[in-house]
Amino acid sequence: MTIFLSAFLLFQVQPLIGKVILPWYGGTPAVWMTCLLFFQILLLGGYLYAHLLADKMTVRWQGRVHLAVLLGSLALLPIVPDASWKPGPNDAPLLSILGLLLVTVGGPFLVLSTTGPLLQAWFVRRHPGRSPYRLYALSNAGSLLALLSYPFVFEPALRLPVQLSLWSWGHVAFVVLCGSWAL
Secondary structure (H helix, E strand, C coil): CHHHHHHHHHHHHHHHHHHHHHHHHHHHHHHHHHHHHHHHHHHHHHHHHHHHHHHHCCCCHHHHHHHHHHHHHHHHCCCCCCCHHHCCEEEEECHHHHCCCCHHHHHHHHHHHHHHHHHHHHHHCCCCCCCCHHHHHHHHHHHHHHHHHHHHHHHHHHHHHHHHHHHHHHHHHHHHHHHHHHC
């Protein structure tokens, strides 16, 4: 459930935050490419964190460190961009978009991106000889459901503030689930 929810939230936040900031910056390809660049870099950063944590620390310290990171991500909620981030006529959109994304969703997104590889590593240590690839399949299912459900369910049925609130509460549920693994 933890891996499924993390993947769902990870792929749900990208179109959600894009819908919020797109009117502020316009629908140019540069806006979308900047968002894509940001999310890919943080995804890579999350994988690097998971690798270093699993490779360089004892299991006990892995759980402690990750629990602290999980709890820290709660301080960054809700993921509602402040109107002060709206660009002015002379603002450089690239830096403004990257700054807005970093401050608004950067921490929670980074934490979510660590879940698949980190929990798979923990699973292998707890259950030697058992394949962790069913967890990978759950991650893919969560990602696919998020990508399909956003434009067909969430976007048309819910106002944007409700979507942002639901996502933030989903992140709280994720922290509780993932925190139980970290203990």
